[in-house]
Amino acid sequence: MTKRALSMTACPSAPIDAATTGSNSRRSLSRQCGTIHTLLSCPSPFGNESGSLPVGEFPANVELNGEYGIRNWSLAALKDSKILVVGAGGLGCEILKDLGMLEGVVGEVCVMDLDTIDVTNLNRQFLFRQKDIGQSKAVVAAEFINRRCPWMNVTPYNGKIQDKDADFYRQFKVVISGLDNIEARRWLNGMMSSLVEFDEEGDPIPETIIPLIDGGTEGFSGQSRLILPRITSCFECSLDTFAPSKAVPLCTIAETPRIPEHCIAYAFILQWPKEFPDKKLDADSPSDMQWVYECALERANKFGIEGVTYMLTLGVVKNIIPAVASTNAIISATCVNEALKVLSFCSQSLNTYMMYVGSEGINSYTFVMEQKSTCPVCTSHTHRLTLSGSTTLNSLLQLLCDGEFRLQAPSITSSSKTLYMRKPVALEAATRPNLDKALKDLIVSGEELVVTDRVFPDTSLGLVVTLV
Numbered sequence: 001m002t003k004r005a006l007s008m009t010a011c012p013s014a015p016i017d018a019a020t021t022g023s024n025s026r027r028s029l030s031r032q033c034g035t036i037h038t039l040l041s042c043p044s045p046f047g048n049e050s051g052s053l054p055v056g057e058f059p060a061n062v063e064l065n066g067e068y069g070i071r072n073w074s075l076a077a078l079k080d081s082k083i084l085v086v087g088a089g090g091l092g093c094e095i096l097k098d099l100g101m102l103e104g105v106v107g108e109v110c111v112m113d114l115d116t117i118d119v120t121n122l123n124r125q126f127l128f129r130q131k132d133i134g135q136s137k138a139v140v141a142a143e144f145i146n147r148r149c150p151w152m153n154v155t156p157y158n159g160k161i162q163d164k165d166a167d168f169y170r171q172f173k174v175v176i177s178g179l180d181n182i183e184a185r186r187w188l189n190g191m192m193s194s195l196v197e198f199d200e201e202g203d204p205i206p207e208t209i210i211p212l213i214d215g216g217t218e219g220f221s222g223q224s225r226l227i228l229p230r231i232t233s234c235f236e237c238s239l240d241t242f243a244p245s246k247a248v249p250l251c252t253i254a255e256t257p258r259i260p261e262h263c264i265a266y267a268f269i270l271q272w273p274k275e276f277p278d279k280k281l282d283a284d285s286p287s288d289m290q291w292v293y294e295c296a297l298e299r300a301n302k303f304g305i306e307g308v309t310y311m312l313t314l315g316v317v318k319n320i321i322p323a324v325a326s327t328n329a330i331i332s333a334t335c336v337n338e339a340l341k342v343l344s345f346c347s348q349s350l351n352t353y354m355m356y357v358g359s360e361g362i363n364s365y366t367f368v369m370e371q372k373s374t375c376p377v378c379t380s381h382t383h384r385l386t387l388s389g390s391t392t393l394n395s396l397l398q399l400l401c402d403g404e405f406r407l408q409a410p411s412i413t414s415s416s417k418t419l420y421m422r423k424p425v426a427l428e429a430a431t432r433p434n435l436d437k438a439l440k441d442l443i444v445s446g447e448e449l450v451v452t453d454r455v456f457p458d459t460s461l462g463l464v465v466t467l468v
Contacts (some may be wrong), residue, residue, distance in 0.1 A: 034338070035103070036076065036105050040105075046347050047346070049345060051347075052348070053228075053348075053350070054348075055211070056347055058074070059345075066282055075105065075346055077343055078106060082107075082171055083173065083174055084169070084172040086110060086111075086175065088112075088125075088127075088137040089114075089121070089178065090325070091215050091328050091332050091335075092141065093125045093127045093128075093328075094333070095215075095336055096111060096145050099339075100148065100149035101177045103151055108153055109153070110157060111138050111154055111156055112156075113137040113138040116135060117135055117137055118284050120314055121137075128140055128144075129139075137158075143156075144441075146164060154192065161191075161377065166191065166408055170210070173210065174342060175214065176335050176430050177215065177334070178215055180216070186382075186455045186456075187456075187457060189214075189227065190457050193230060193460035194457055195229070200467065204229075209229055210229065211229075211339075212229065212234075217328055219323075219358075221357050222331035222355075223356065224331050224350070224354050225353045225369065230378055233369045234377050237375045238353075238369055240404070250270075253270065254266065257299065257300075257303055258305070259307075260306070263299040263322055265316065266315075267293075267313075272291075289317065290310075297401075319413060327356070327358055338350050342449075351366075353367055376405060376456065382464055383462065383464070384464045384465075384466070386468060387468070388467070392437060392438060392439070393419060393420060393434050397410050397420065408453060411451070412449055412451050412452075420435060440467055446464060449464070
């Protein structure tokens with residue numbers, strides 16, 4: 001059956017005789033024909049249950065309520081579902097717009113973002129205007145959508161995702177992430193995984209699984225993925241695909257700059273504190289950034305380096321990922337599409353990764369991102385290390401930060417005592433002397449240690465260290 005035939009089946013033709021049916025009913029019906037209402041009112045040969053990653057069964061219980069008013073389970077499920085959008089930047093604005101375009105389908109949305117609006121955002125983050133510069137992205141985005149799309153209620157939250165506890169995230173049926181920060185994405189991934197509860201047989205309880213849809217863009221490339229916590233691979237499983245950030249030695253910045261970025265780093269890392277010792281650099285201040293730009297340009301001219309521009313200065317100081325509006329539009333559309341599918345079961349879910357490379361064409365690639373058997377977030381694997389007994393505790397912690405786990409601020413305990421704890425301050429001071437002690441003086445070979453870190457909320461890493 002063709003798509004046109006399906007559309008016609010879902011929306012019976014309204015009689016022309018006005019005496020038979022009112023004009024309001026005909027207008028309501030015509031608005032629904034050919035929209036998402038039509039899709040959700042048709043028996044689908046591509047229901048979610050027929051895909052390679054089924055999450056539910058698409059019901060065919062289409063009912064006519066009143067005069068051609070279509071009502072069904074899928075519409076009700078979407079209307080009653082609360083959706084969390086994390087990030088109100090380039091991707092976030094597009095995601096909110098796409099949700100708003102599902103007229104009358106999505107009801108409650110919460111948007112979270114820490115940032116304020118900068119003039120450089122206005123070329124692609126279209127929910128903001130010149131008058132909004134300096135204001136909260138989440139607040140302004142919510143006000144804009146609520147004004148233009150009154151059928152959807154958007155609640156803003158201006159702050160860090162880490163400020164909210166597990167109960168806050170439990171209220172949502174799906175989370176769509178439009179973050180541009182890898183560490184924040186790791187934290188959110190860890191939080192969603194920690195919400196999953198297990199039955200007596202050790203199987204995840206379906207009602208506690210909240211799908212996480214992660215989107216990311218860089219230039220003409222982008223990706224979206226569907227993460228079912230504890231079921232599919234998670235963001236941490238694919239951490240190896242993201243190159244770790246490379247720090248530039250200060251001696252290179254100070255003595256032998258080679259590229260424009262070195263000159264910019266020299267200006268805001270070394271020169272700003274000297275010129276303004278009592279003032280913190282404000283990356284959102286045009287006057288502060290102009291000073292950094294001029295200082296970097298002077299430095300570049302001295303060493304014969306070309307390429308220092310004001311826009312590059314903003315990018316280096318604020319760690320801005322290159323953004324292209326069309327890429328944001330494509331990736332956000334796939335994210336919202338997946339949210340629609342996991343909430344209504346109207347079509348087959350993505351399994352599990354979609355990659356778009358706009359520089360090579362308009363085609364996209366999909367593949368299954370396999371779960372990593374040693375993932376510290378979505379598996380219960382105990383990790384093992386073999387180290388010299390003379391290795392210090394500080395060296396072990398540094399290994400956890402620089403190695404495959406890429407931890408940020410680990411704390412570590414044994415079965416009998418706390419080896420090092422970063423918070424509270426008093427406990428950190430009490431355990432600090434252990435950092436310079438050899439492991440053979442602190443633990444027994446083969447003893448299991450518990451490692452916690454801020455990138456893993458409510459999750460710990462099991463580590464068995466064998467000393468030789």
